[in-house]
Amino acid sequence: MDFNFKEIEQKWRERWEKDEVYKTDMHDFSKPKFYALDMIPYPSGEGLHVGHPIGYISNDIVSRMKRMQGYNVLHPMGFDSFGLPAEQYAIKTGNHPGSFTDHNIETFTRQLKSMGFSYDWSKEIRTHDPRFYHWTQWIFEQLYKDGYAEHKPKYVNWCEGLGTVLANDEIVDGKSERGGFPVEKRLMKQWTLNIPAYAEKLLSGLDNIPEWPNSTKEGQRNWIGKSIGAEVEFKVENSDYTFRVFTTRADTLFGATYCVLCPEHDLVKKITTLEQKNAVDEYVSACAKKTDMERSELNDNKTGVFIGAYCINPVNNARLPIWIGDYVLMYGTGAVMAVPAHDQRDYLFSKAHNLPIIRVVEGGDLEKEAYTGDGKHINSGILDGLNNDEAKEKIIDWLQKRGLGCKKVNYKLREWLFSRQRYWGEPIPVVFLDDGETVLDENLPLILPVMDDYKAKNGEPPLNNATEWKNVVINGKHGVRETSTMPGTAATAWYYMRFIDPHNDEMLADPELLKHWMPVDLYIGGAEHTVGHLLYARFWNQYLFDKGISPVNEPFKKLVHPGMLLGENGEKMSKSKGNVINPDDVIAQYGADVLRVYEMFMGPITEAKPWNTQNIEGSKRFINRVWSIYINDNKIQDAENKNLEKLYHKTVAKVTQDYENLSFNTAISQMMIFINAVQKESVFPREYACGFIKLLSPLAPFISAEIWQQVFDANSLIDYQSWPTFDVDLAKDDEIEIPVQINSKIKARIMISVGENRESVLNKAREAVGINEADKEIYIENKIVNFIKR
């Protein structure tokens, strides 16, 4: 007989909410703490899809187990509720984006509750709530006061389609991540945060978080992009101008045949000769119009223009022509020395523009390509005969002694572009006074004004139209507010601290509580945040740690990325492909417990895997089987059953360990094995029945709560029971069957027991395979040795 899961689920949802079962007492320090955090979702209009819950279910299982193991667990949820779709909706409908957002949050909340997550909803965060963004603004002000926030002209990624600037991590293949609009370089005055000042700390900090995926740490290392090399100064011929180049191959200085500046380099205007001026101007303006997409498409076709001027190679006084080319980026010094013999880009450029190639390292075939490997140096004066590393050291030393260059470390990590020309974000609490002074508005929170029209006009941010809000008198002086807002990644760079003390209006969070609850013990969310959110969060935490506000230098102890859930056809789920599964439909048909079991049983959570509606049947059968064993069959008795003893202890051991390791598919497999075995028995000892339902409860909380009440104790909740224990010895076998192999072929099988001596095992083996084989050497694997010794 099936059971009415709808009734049961509703009953327990109401009970959990009414009794505040999952509310965390933050001041209870008597128990060890466990902070389990999900990356909070953006409340989109579409609602949750079945991919979201994979991470949420995993974290919920761990949270529920930890509670039963005696931890004080913080398991909160919130919404990253500022963002573009709400703003676009507002423009279209004229409604306030807040109402759209609130409506979506309601849908998300209903969906999350329907899945039985044990969140402490009293600590919910909405990043668009002024009581929250008060402190986002406050952190910005601290950064400003400490000199980490600057307002200055910068070449930025301007997206005409969205009417705003974008950060590097918001651009995919030269187009905006949202909307797919083209992006171009523009010089604009923008707010930036000096994250490069933290490059070294963010890099070395990665060594202190062993429980992060390797791929994520590597991704951040590459994004930070540390390279060690040298800066070398070149004089411009017949002038007082000099420029510096950054190189990781100072050993090839004697092979430099020209230099290239990036088109935006300051010196270009100053040293271009009259004859070349037209060609240079044309090239520079053509580059400015190119989108990132167009620039990267050019890959092998290296364009450039000679600017007419020459510079002097400091090591041999060679006269080198100066070119500009857009393959040189505004990275490092924005200028490179070109060594076509030993750098492939320079090689291609020199071929395209007929520039000379001078070999200074032996090896490779310069007819085909540049040689970048190690080798003996030639044509290099004092470096002749040395290999790459020796030559680098010697030449840098030589340059340093003459003041012509020095050792230098460079990072690819750029400043964090912190302003967006959007309405639906945190206002930046800065006022530009009429007298030219820039001051902070310390009267926080600075509330985002309600407007009649959210459309941007004349390329200015929408807030520019909020005349009343914009014009202020501060310290008796008139000024105008900053009308850009903060990027979406601002709130999520620190929200994990706010969950610890979400209603505090005096400060970001109580230091005593932060000290007890930080860091996050288990953080689950998508791998797409590797170089965006996760790096910004580490940056703000590190900054706040240095200020004594955050008690830890790394905010997330263990990090797990759920794999992508693909559609039934193996493709990415998307509306346009029509393969999206709505969790509401699955819950209506099968119930939340079955959805949870199925999503966890599909495979390892970190792997991408396709949805398969047919496979849900297996999870449904398992849940039904559990129900009928506990409720319909009459086999739970205060009695013993030796047949189940070992399996029970094994199951407790394996499930506990697997939950801890987030290996839910194998935990479920073990529980299925146990339930299948129970089904074959006529007596299900009460002790085992009680223990098993506790194991099941983090995974399938509704049915477990109901069974607990009906079968074990109507007056208590399963959530308050302690986690089952197991007997280590009983969880192990006393007797196992092992194969006897000769030349790696299995010849016989024998049974061996714990405590059996080595000679007896050998005799059995000899006997089993026959006397002729007996004098051959017999290996006993360690596993067996350990087994009989036990």
Added chain:
RNA sequence: GCCGAAGUGGCGGAAUUGGCAGACGCAAGGGACUUAAAAUCCCUCGGGAGCAAUCCCGUACCGGUUCGAGUCCGGUCUUCGGCACCA
């Protein structure tokens, strides 16, 4: 191109430190119950040979180490994810 992860039946996937490959589940086939169906229960289920006990092959491909390799080493191919002119 660089970095990272992975490749096991018809399918999703198991397999502590190298030690019985394919746990568990889905699908499929057969059977029981039923007037019938659903549900449930039982059996079979990597490929090949054989009446059979049994034997041979098999974890992307090629080679190596080892008594023994899905697992370790070297090379190749493929897929996915990230970065991409970073000097």
